[in-house]
Amino acid sequence: AAILPFVVFGLYHFITARNRPNRVAVRLGLLLFGSGILVCLTGLALIQLEGMPQLPTGTVTRTIVYALHIIVPLAAVWIYVLHRRAGPDINWRWGYSWAAGTGLFVAATVFMHGMDPRAWYAEGPKEGARYFHPSDSRTANGKFISADVLMADEYCMKCHPDIYQDHLHSAHKFSSFNNPAYLFSVKETREMGLKRDGNVKASRWCAGCHDPVPFFSGAFDDPNYDLVNHPTAHAGITCTVCHAITNINSTIGNGAYTIEEPQHYPFAFSKDPTLQWVNNQLIKAKPDFHKKTFLKPFHKTAEFCSTCHKVSLPVALNHYKDFLRGQNHYDTYLLSGVSGTGARAFYDPPQGKENCAVCHMPLKPSLDFGTKDFDGTGVRKRHDHFFPGANTGLFELLKREDRYKDRAPLLDEATRKNVEFLTGTDPDGKDKKLRIDIFGLKSGAADSDEIIGPIRPELPKLKPGESYTVEVVIRTLNLGHVFPQGTADSNEIWADFTATADGKEIGRSGALKRPGTDIDSGDDSGEVDKWAHFTNVWMLDRNGNRIDRRNPQDIFAPLYDHQIPPGAANVVHYRLDVPADIKGPVELSVRLRYRKFDYRYMDLVHRPKNLPVPKLPIVDLCSDRVTLPIEGGSTVSAQESPIKPAWQRWNDYGIACYIEAGPGAKRGQTRQAEAAFKKLLSLNVPDAMPHGHINLxxxxxxxxxxxxxxxxxxxxxxxxxxxxxxxxxxxxxxVNSETGKDLDAAIADLKKIVDPENRDPETKKDFTRDIVVLDRLASLQFKKASGETGEEQARLLEEVIETAERAQEIDQEDAESHYRLYQTYSLLGQRPQWTAKAPEPNGDVLSALAATLADPKADKGSRIDAAAKLEMGLDAFMRVPGDVYPPRLPTLRSLILTLRPAYHAEQERELKGVIASALAGLHSASVSVYKVDEVARAFATTQFRAQPGTEAANYAARERIIYPTTARHREMILKTGNLGP
Incomplete structure (x- = not known):
């Protein structure tokens, strides 16, 4: 609209003024007119109109055009001044007036533009928490959000069709009641809550991550909510749900985020096609507001993913304990070598993977709006919103649903993507997630330390009639968290070991059986041999029953945990009896197999529908095979292990033996591990030497x-x-701390590790978030402070607080730093005299008392009285049985966060002492909440072991297990409890 008048005026002015004698003014006028035309042309080039030629965003051409559009007007202003000065004198008074008015208008516009009424990067109000408890999710205003706003994926599709197609068949899209397995489990949780509590509020714990649309729209709490047919039941995690999040409240998980109803450009949801077109053009013309609203800096962090990929079970769900750890991808990622933030890993990749998206949102070529050349290849890309992962069973279940039958090819493609993610597609194996290695043998039926190996290139000869133990090593490779993590109690991951000779099977562990029989299924269906090695968690309820139906409300304690840490290994031992009459060589093969849902769980899901257990895809994650000669028999072909570099085989075996009883258990096979690491050093391979020495x-x-x-x-x-x-x-x-020789040197070394100055942006190593190092540092600092007195002790104790609070900022659930703060504040504290009457043991009452104690404007007497009442009330509050509201754990967190800054700011000695005493009590209470209940585990396992049919799982719960491979072996264990000669 402005271009035409400008051109008309320019041409008219040129016609009337081209013959004037002031040639300088004429030439400057022409230059000014040309500058204006260039501004108009570049402006037109930058416009993004559907159906018209466009300069794609992020290209060099568009950048140049944009730069000209910005720079030329600035030059034109100066040219205009020169043009006017070349003519009659300028009346500057008018110029100054116009400049002042324009300046005021611009300043007012900038000021109003900065007054965004939305409260981003802030936790939602406590008043709204009651609507969503026990989930830790919040809305920005404490109110519900319309389902229509949250279910706007088709609106996003108009500009992001590739991303929309990714997401449409992702596990995130099918996170809710549209997932048959989840539907079965959460239905039970809702029924349990209705029977036990008279409502379904306990199941809100699931909803903040799995069912955000019915949850935030208010439909979820209705006991009669139609889990199958309600439109919101099939929404899953929508585009808006993730991108409308405005704050990561903490890294405690359980949906600890704040979400708002996002503000859109005008006419976003208009039904009028013309107004919709206007909306589209507004976004494309100036997408900055859209970008700011839907893509915030935290979306690119692991902390964003932690909100739903870290879980704890609250007392509102289990009516047992305020805190019970569930799945936890985030902490294991931070402490891994893969992330570049874990300082104690066995292996460290050359570069750390700074967030989850590196693996789970890989870059893909695309011409969607918002794509750019991320990696300097000249190809425009965007992040994959399919989120490739391990869910290979969901899409097979969906194909059986009438509503999704027409999508069968696309669902098969989704399964294929996840299979490829798990197994890797790189020809050189650089993206493999795991590997398995038939590493060596031990001679004799009894376990021994001496190993014959590594198998390949040497091929030991087996003696007919002898027994051996086959040592198989499973190693995690490109994984940034414990394997398998997530739903480790219902994932079915097992090692399938086979020994054959003379055309016969002489040993087998991990075969698939027909249900209820010992007959091989003959195909990839049926139940897994219960005596197999499973890489899983066997979880129990309080009565000793297995958690076999994804029933989190009943989780009590694990019988065993066979998960493998990132960059570590597990060793599996198999008994092999070589027949006395054997003639030919023996072929050993092993593969690590994966089925998303175990057979028992699928049976429970489909039994109410009178449907057979579906045959789910089984993925061979990795495999190995070797043929060994028989003493006195024919020779076999030379064989090489595919593992490169070869020295890692000894290192992996040593690691597996070292952590066999569990990481950090200090009950592993240390003699065997020591021998392996010494053998590693004997290879004299430069890259292997530091591994050998450090692991020793x-x-x-x-x-x-x-x-x-x-x-x-x-x-x-x-x-x-x-x-x-x-x-x-x-x-x-x-070493220095254990010997006590040089405590200062030990402290200095730990400070160096967590010093922000030692971050390496090139290799993406940043150990400032390794809470194990921080906890150890705080422990040594406390030890040093304990040996001092007076002001020096007080100064050193403040250093302990600083370190332990750094750990708390990373993980509020870290029991070790809570304990250190309890110790430290106890020494610094001055306990107030308890008043005659204790306050009501209620979270709101305690919060009010803490606010008074922390208020620097309140009088000293009131603050000390509040401190006394707070300590008395806290003692009673922690002893209130069952579920309370406000709940204990969030209350403890809130009280600590209220008093922590007050302690650091307080200058008056007595007040600082009573605040320290209050904090000591709060951290002591936190320790009691977060510490593992070993009594519960002993109770549940005793209950389990008393039940018939549990012999295989009980055997697998030992610290060192030699797995049986024949029926005779299994009978021997059932009769004697051991696998003897």
Whole structure:
């Protein structure tokens, strides 16, 4: 609209003024007119109109055009001034007036533009928490959000069709009641709540992550909510649900985020096609507001994913304990070498993977709006919103649903994507997630330390009539969290081991059986051999029954946990009896198999519908095979292990033996691990040497052989120590702290690890978030402070607080830092005299008392009285049985966050002391909540072991298991409890 008048005026002015004698003014006028035309042309080029040629965003051409559109007007202003000065004198008074008016208008516009009424990056109000408890999700205003606003995926599709198609067949899309397995489990949870509590509020715990649309729209709480046919039941996690989140409230998980109803450009949901067209053009013309609303910096962080991929079970759900750890991808990711933030890992990739999206949202070529050249390849890309992962069973179940039958090919494609993600597609195996290795043999039926191996290139000869133990190593590779994590109690992951000779099977573990029989199924269906090795968690309820139906409300304690840490390994032992009459060589094969849902769970899901258990895809995650000769028999062909570099086989075996009883248990097969790491050193491979020395130091520290550990660390320094300085610092600190020789040196080493100045942006190593290092540092600082008195002790205790609170900022659920703060504040605290009458043991009452204690404007007497009442009330509050509201755990967190800054700000000695005393009580209460209940585990396992038919799982719960491979072996275990000769 402005271009035509400008051109008409320019042409008219040129016609009337082209022959004037002031040639300078004429030339400057022409230059000014040309500048204006260039501004108009570049402006037109930047317009994004459907059906018209466009300059794609992010291209060099568009950048140049945009730069000209910005720079030329600035030049035109100066040209205009020169043009006018070349003519009659300028009346500057009018110019100044116009400039002042324009300046005021611009300033007012900028000011109003900055007055965004939305409260981003802030937790939703406590007043709205009651609507959503026990989920930790909130809305920005504490009110509900219309389902229509949250279910706007088709609106997003107009500009992001590729992303829409990714998401349409993703596990996120089918997170809710449109997932048959989830529907079965959450239906039971709702029925349990209705029977036990008279309402379905306990199931809100699920809804913040799985059912956000019915949850935030208010439909979820209706006991008569139609889980199958209600439109919101099939929404899943929509585009808006993720992108309308305005704050990550914390990294405690359980949906700890705040979401708002997003503001759109005008006419976003108009039914009028013309107005819809206007909306589309407004976004494309100036997408900045849209970008700011729907893509915030935290969307690119692991903390964003932590909101739903970290879980704890609250007392409102289980009526047992305020805190029980569930799945936890986030913490294991932070403590892994893969993330670049874990300082104590066995393996460290050359570069850390700074967030979850590196693996689970890989870049894909696309011409969607918002794409750009992320990696400098010249190809425009966007992140994959299919979120490839491990759900290979869901889409097979969906194909059986009438409403999704027409999508069968697309659902098959979704399964294929996840299978490829799990197995890897790189020809060189660089993206493999796991590997399995038939590493060696041990001679004799009884377990021994001496190993024959590694198998390949050497091929040991088996003696007919002899028994062996086959050592199989499973190693996690490109995984940034524990494997399998997530639903580890219902995932079915097992090792399928086979030994054959002379055309016969002489040993088998992990075969698939026909239901209720010992007959092989003959295909990839049926039940897995219950005596197989499972890489899972066997979870129990309080009565000792297995958690076999994804019933989180009943989770009590694990019987065993066979998960594998990232960058670590597990060793599986198989008994192999070589027949005395054997003639030919023996072929050993093993594969790690994966079925998303175990057979028992699928039976429970489909039995109410009178449907057979479906045959779900089984993925062979990795496999290995070797043929061994028989003594006195024919030779076999030379064979090589596919694992490169070969030295890692010894290292992996040593790691697996070291952590066999569980990471950090200090009950692993340390003698076997020590022998493996010494063998690794004997290879004299430069890259392997630091691994051997450092891993030996791990063992020696655990065994108390500290001088030997120090010697190994010194030896490791000969091999480019800058590549692993953080490990040397960590283990040197352990040695120095355990010997007590140099506590200051130990503290200095740990401070170096967590010092922000030592971050390496090139390799993406940042150990400032390793809470294990921070906890150890706080422990040593407390130990040093305990040896001092007076002002020096007080100063050192403040350092303990600073370190422990750093750990708390990373993980509020870290019991170790809570304990250290309890110890420290206890020494600094001055307990107030308890008043005669205790306050009501209620979270709101305690919060009000804490607010008074923290208020610097309140008088001293009132604050001390509030401190006394707070301590008395807290003691009673923690003893109130069952579920309470406000709940205990969020109340404890809130009270700590209220008093922590008050303690640091307080200058008056007595008040600072009573605040410290209050904080000591709060951290002590937190320790009691977060610590593991070992009594519960002992109780549940005793109940389980008393039940018939539990022999295989009980056998698998031992610290070291040699798995049976024949019926005779299994009978032997059933009769004697052991696998003897």
């Amino acid at each position: 130091a791990r063992i020696y520290i655990d065994d108390g052989r500290l001088d030997a550990a120090a010697a190994e660390l010194e030896a490791a320094k000969k091999y480019d120590p800058q590549k692993f300085w953080w490990k040397l610092a960590w283990f040197a600190a352990l």
